[in-house]
Amino acid sequence: MLDVKRLRKDFDAVKKKLEKRGENIDELDRFLELDESRRNLIQKTEELKKRRNEVSQEVAKRKRENIDAQDLIDETKNVSINMKQYDEELRAVEEDLQQLMLTIPNIPHESVPIGESEEDNEEIRTWGEIPSFPFPVKAHWDLGVELGMLDFERASKVTGSRFVFYKGAGAKLERALISYMMDLHSDKHEYEEVIPPYMVNRESMTGTGQLPKFEEDAFNIREEDYFLIPTAEVPVTNMHRDEIIEGWKLPFGYSAYSACFRSEAGSAGRDTRGLIRQHQFNKVELVRFVHPEDSYSQLELLTGHAEKVLQDLELPYRVLNMCTADLGFTAAKKYDIEVWLPSYEDYKEISSCSNFEDFQARRANIRFKRDPKAKTEFVHTLNGSGLAVGRTVAALMENHQEEDGSIRIPKVLQNYMGGRTHIQAK
RNA sequence: GGAGAAGUACCCAAGUGGCUAUAAGGGGCUCCCCUGCUAAGGGAGUAGGUUGUGUAAACGGCGCGAGGGUUCGAAUCCCUCCUUCUCCGCCA
Numbered sequence: 001m002l003d004v005k006r007l008r009k010d011f012d013a014v015k016k017k018l019e020k021r022g023e024n025i026d027e028l029d030r031f032l033e034l035d036e037s038r039r040n041l042i043q044k045t046e047e048l049k050k051r052r053n054e055v056s057q058e059v060a061k062r063k064r065e066n067i068d069a070q071d072l073i074d075e076t077k078n079v080s081i082n083m084k085q086y087d088e089e090l091r092a093v094e095e096d097l098q099q100l101m102l103t104i105p106n107i108p109h110e111s112v113p114i115g116e117s118e119e120d121n122e123e124i125r126t127w128g129e130i131p132s133f134p135f136p137v138k139a140h141w142d143l144g145v146e147l148g149m150l151d152f153e154r155a156s157k158v159t160g161s162r163f164v165f166y167k168g169a170g171a172k173l174e175r176a177l178i179s180y181m182m183d184l185h186s187d188k189h190e191y192e193e194v195i196p197p198y199m200v201n202r203e204s205m206t207g208t209g210q211l212p213k214f215e216e217d218a219f220n221i222r223e224e225d226y227f228l229i230p231t232a233e234v235p236v237t238n239m240h241r242d243e244i245i246e247g248w249k250l251p252f253g254y255s256a257y258s259a260c261f262r263s264e265a266g267s268a269g270r271d272t273r274g275l276i277r278q279h280q281f282n283k284v285e286l287v288r289f290v291h292p293e294d295s296y297s298q299l300e301l302l303t304g305h306a307e308k309v310l311q312d313l314e315l316p317y318r319v320l321n322m323c324t325a326d327l328g329f330t331a332a333k334k335y336d337i338e339v340w341l342p343s344y345e346d347y348k349e350i351s352s353c354s355n356f357e358d359f360q361a362r363r364a365n366i367r368f369k370r371d372p373k374a375k376t377e378f379v380h381t382l383n384g385s386g387l388a389v390g391r392t393v394a395a396l397m398e399n400h401q402e403e404d405g406s407i408r409i410p411k412v413l414q415n416y417m418g419g420r421t422h423i424q425a426k
Numbered sequence: 427g428g429a430g431a432a433g434u435a436c437c438c439a440a441g442u443g444g445c446u447a448u449a450a451g452g453g454g455c456u457c458c459c460c461u462g463c464u465a466a467g468g469g470a471g472u473a474g475g476u477u478g479u480g481u482a483a484a485c486g487g488c489g490c491g492a493g494g495g496u497u498c499g500a501a502u503c504c505c506u507c508c509u510u511c512u513c514c515g516c517c518a
Contacts, residue, residue: 042478046487053487056499060444069498076498244475376475 001101001362008035017107020114020324027100034097041093045086052079102212106359108324109296109333115323121336122323127307128316130340135403139343140394141274143401144170147425150275161272162264162279169423170393173409174282176416177389177396178257181284181309185386189305191255191286196235198259199226204238207364209330209356216265219279228261232285233383238364240289244376245368251290251298255386258283275390276341276348282389288382289366292358295380296333299355303335306351306386312412315395316340318347332357335384339395350391353384 007014011032018025055076062069113122144150149170155163166174185191205211205227210218219228229235236256260283271277286305290298303319310317322334331354338347358378361367367376400408406424409417417423 039478042487046478049487052498056444059498064445073498080498 001359002104002107003358003362004035004101007031014107018105020108021105021327022116022325023105025104028104030100031097034093034100038090038093038097041086041090045083045090048079048083048086052076052083055079099212102206102363105329106327106332106356108327109355109357111296111321112327112333113321113323115325118323118326120323121326122321124319124321124335126316126318127311128314128340130316131342131399133342133401133403137342137398138401138405139274140397141343143397143405143407144274146405147407147423149173149397149423152274160279162277164275164278164390169417172417173393173396173413173423174389176413177392178282178284179416180312180413181386181389182255182257184309184312185255185284185286185305189253189255189286189308191253191305194232194236194239194254194256196229196232196239196256196258198229198235198261199224200229200235200238201226204234204241204364207238207241208234208360209363210234213329217263219261219263229258230262231260231283231385232256232258233287236285236287237360237366237381237383240366240379241364243366245289245366245379246372247291247368247370247374250368250379251288251294253286253288253302256285256287258285274343275394278390281391284386284389286384286386289368289379290382291368292377292380295355295357295382298380299333299335299353299382302382302384303337303353306337306353306384309387309392310337310339310350312410313392313396314410315392315399317350328354330354330356330359332359337387339391340399341395342398342401348391348395350395351385351387354382356381356383 002014008031015025015028018028055072059069059072059076062072113120115121138146141150141152145152147170148168149166151165151167152163155165158165182193186193199221202211202225205218210227210230218230221227227234235258236254239254259280261280264277264279267277275281286302288298288302307317307319317337317339320336320338322328322331322336327334334352334354336349337351337353339350340346341348357380360381361378366379366381368379369376396410397407400410402408402422404424406422409421409423414421
């Protein structure tokens, strides 16, 4: 959510910045009108409330002294009725304004390239050598089935399309990656480990920005109005919803393992094979709460933490600075990390690291105080995948495949895989 | 799932329509005094948040788990919901 005061004061400039996202934001024009009518009504209703309070006290005083107060009571009756009318109008206007504010995206940071499509994303750096294979490369969905690691067919029988069974070495590899990532981030990068609830309520989904605009992307448990989390970002950021954090605790972060659930509405026909786009996948998510003045250096730090995983796993990748068209609704700046995927002969997103500035903090009301007497301020929140586990498995299988059909396990994972150096057919 | 109880400040807690929520009384915390050393005593101070007008100082509104309602006036009465606890049932 944007700062209402800033929007009021600086309306045209803010609008101009939002237009660079290429989204339709005509709705924004209603803001000034709603804002003014809100403040008008507040003044009217508060004046009446003040009057009512004064009279009530006078009535109380007279009753104590056994003096008749009927004239005052009659007078206040009307005051109360008017007050309630204004209150009701005010409630309606505030509701409208709130709904409007919830649909306005974040303002892009000045370092974000202006663009119209993913073509305009800016490559910041690449790491590692794109492998060249002296034999025909296999896609992970073929390798996975041949090695008994993945079973897509039975998953679609048991559930439906875009689900998978991990089996044998596949299940073990998935579990090894989760453990390795969680250990790396908690032991070396000083995140606190978290396993969150996989379902959240509507307030949480609104707090991080999935709702109200993107409801069709999530799975909803109708009976309770809960949502299956599309990412651990949602429960973990909302852990501190409606809290005031003591300033000395900042910055801090959580490393959260969870399953993630996405309806993938609108992606029919894309990435139909393999692990790349599933309705359910595992992810280790990094979430940071930081001082506002530090959030851009914290974004670099966070991105580095995610990159370290790929470096340890010896997987080539590149980092992109996402342009205004590709930023998403909530981010002020976003780096995508894309891993090399031989079957695609291209890079594929494996982590998305964002600085939301105070956008989520305003929605979720997450604040801090620099010291006990200080004013409250909104924190800045950041998050990034560290990493998406399913896509990591795919990248690892494909990049580390050997001519004999086996898969080389990188050194950092070997202890987690019972000392094995390769996965091979039985 | 059934039955009951509770939710007031940093914590415990009093308050059952106006008689100070300007929140009793404890505890804790901060400062001061006395004492003089891992003690004890005395005194003072301890809503926070949010929002409106205003350049500001300031002056208002809201606040007793949340939201409604009744009333001139609600922590107090009524309704709905949430959370916690106890007992029963079920269950990994």
